[in-house]
Amino acid sequence: MLNARASYYSAIVRAIGISVGIGGLAAIAAACSAQAHSAPPTWNHDVRPIVSAKCQSCHTQGGFAPFPMDSYADAVAHRASIASAVANRTMPPWPPNDSCNTYQHDRSLSEAQRNTLLAWATGEAPEGSPASYVPPAEGAAVALKIDRSIGAAAPYVPAISPDEYRCFVIDWNETNTKYVTGLRVTPGAISEVHHAIVFQIAPQDVAAVQKLDDADPAAGYSCFGTPGVDGAGWVGAWVPGSTGEVFPADTGIAIVPGSKLVVQMHYNTANTPPVPDRSTVDLQLADTVKTEAAVLKWTNPSWVFNHTMSIAAGDADSVQQFSFAPTNFMVKASGGALKNGLPFSIWSAALHMHARGVKASLHVEHADGTRECALQIDDWSFHWQGTYALQKPILVQPGDKLSIECHFDNSGKRQPTIGGQGAPVGPVNWGETTEDEMCLGLFYATQ
Numbered sequence: 457m458l459n460a461r462a463s464y465y466s467a468i469v470r471a472i473g474i475s476v477g478i479g480g481l482a483a484i485a486a487a488c489s490a491q492a493h494s495a496p497p498t499w500n501h502d503v504r505p506i507v508s509a510k511c512q513s514c515h516t517q518g519g520f521a522p523f524p525m526d527s528y529a530d531a532v533a534h535r536a537s538i539a540s541a542v543a544n545r546t547m548p549p550w551p552p553n554d555s556c557n558t559y560q561h562d563r564s565l566s567e568a569q570r571n572t573l574l575a576w577a578t579g580e581a582p583e584g585s586p587a588s589y590v591p592p593a594e595g596a597a598v599a600l601k602i603d604r605s606i607g608a609a610a611p612y613v614p615a616i617s618p619d620e621y622r623c624f625v626i627d628w629n630e631t632n633t634k635y636v637t638g639l640r641v642t643p644g645a646i647s648e649v650h651h652a653i654v655f656q657i658a659p660q661d662v663a664a665v666q667k668l669d670d671a672d673p674a675a676g677y678s679c680f681g682t683p684g685v686d687g688a689g690w691v692g693a694w695v696p697g698s699t700g701e702v703f704p705a706d707t708g709i710a711i712v713p714g715s716k717l718v719v720q721m722h723y724n725t726a727n728t729p730p731v732p733d734r735s736t737v738d739l740q741l742a743d744t745v746k747t748e749a750a751v752l753k754w755t756n757p758s759w760v761f762n763h764t765m766s767i768a769a770g771d772a773d774s775v776q777q778f779s780f781a782p783t784n785f786m787v788k789a790s791g792g793a794l795k796n797g798l799p800f801s802i803w804s805a806a807l808h809m810h811a812r813g814v815k816a817s818l819h820v821e822h823a824d825g826t827r828e829c830a831l832q833i834d835d836w837s838f839h840w841q842g843t844y845a846l847q848k849p850i851l852v853q854p855g856d857k858l859s860i861e862c863h864f865d866n867s868g869k870r871q872p873t874i875g876g877q878g879a880p881v882g883p884v885n886w887g888e889t890t891e892d893e894m895c896l897g898l899f900y901a902t903q
């Protein structure tokens with residue numbers, strides 16, 4: 457009897473979608489009466505704060521998404537497709553699997569927010585009083601102190617459609633080591649900028665990058681996976697919707713005198729005419745930090761140097777996996793920022809594959825057999841390369857392994873488009889170009 461009652465009770469709870477804590481019954485009663493009597497959601501009071509926090513970073517006039525949601529008229533005109541995109545969970549785009557970990561600046565909707573948008577878009581979609589709008593606290597731009605804004609010397613008009621990847625070399629005229637402690641990319645032509653990745657080029661690699669730049673007659677040079685030199689260090693990335701990042705307090709990435717920066721721009725002009733773009737990178741800098749950070753590039757060195765990442769022609773699920781305990785090699789892996797044999801913390805994670813990538817994950821495998829998931833992306837898209845800042849850092853102890861796993865579809869279904877045509881099916885291996893693949897993890901790490 458007790459059990460039967462308990463399951464009846466939990467069925468009610470499930471049906472009305474709230475969880476029961478202390479005072480659960482009272483909460484249910486309150487929720488039931490609120491549901492029965494509350495007015496339907498309005499644009500200004502209920503929907504606009506959600507749209508402002510979760511949609512407008514892309515859906516704004518001249519923005520990257522196909523229509524704006526700046527006003528009631530904009531939103532109400534698209535309410536049928538809003539309802540289906542929200543119901544199917546295709547919008548807002550938020551690639552990480554939420555059961556893996558929790559992140560800062562999470563763009564996904566809570567269940568309550570989804571229900572509000574759905575109730576509004578599938579109902580009468582009333583406007584409500586403009587005075588009832590309260591701007592949301594969430595979704596606000598990251599508070600960055602801008603110490604330096606950098607960008608290409610002149611605007612660039614994309615010359616290759618639909619996708620062009622272009623690297624711009626930027627001088628770094630500092631006489632002392634500076635630490636990047638945060639960054640934000642402000643796209644120039646927001647309609648066509650799909651991603652921007654900021655790399656640092658160490659003094660010994662500057663000549664190689666300069667050669668690539670000089671060999672290409674237009675501004676910058678063509679580049680796909682990376683700026684084309686092995687030693688390029690990842691500083692940060694931007695995809696539409698990102699509001700920038702400030703690194704954990706008192707940590708930063710060192711840039712030594714004599715370095716250069718390279719900003720890789722990905723332009724997508726599939727649905728928009730090419731226009732001049734001069735995007736800027738705003739950097740927050742410090743002369744000193746308490747703890748130097750490194751962006752660790754995690755991959756199997758044998759894939760890179762011996763070409764052992766063999767993806768057979770036609771294989772629809774080629775799995776590439778690598779795990780290794782790194783703590784005895786940290787000086788090398790971090791370019792000297794971290795020490796060997798000590799624990800270190802992972803604060804953010806990113807994944808990088810090319811067009812045939814389907815899904816991938818990054819885990820920490822602790823010596824006691826437990827695993828912590830840092831990032832898992834189940835439906836990889838090259839167009840959404842983001843960096844995800846963990847709510848809580850993961851501690852990696854000596855003996856723990858870092859593990860990366862990538863799945864590739866090398867059947868006819870997922871070949872990259874080259875010159876307007878799908879590439880022919882053939883064996884694929886590690887490399888820089890659209891035709892090659894990568895399986896790379898990136899971690900912001902400190903001791």
Ligand code: HEC
Nearest residue numbers: 510511513514520521522537538541546547548549696697
């Ligand atoms: C990070 C950028 C971004 C954010 C944030 C975003 N969208 Fe989109 N949205 C897009 C892009 C880009 C498209 C075009 C289709 C595509 O490329 O997937 C799109 C398309 C759509 C469409 C057209 C139908 C479809 O699925 O293609 C609807 C409706 C939509 N978005 C609703 C929303 C709503 C509602 C929100 C907020 C809850 C939202 N979007 C947040 C980028 C974004």
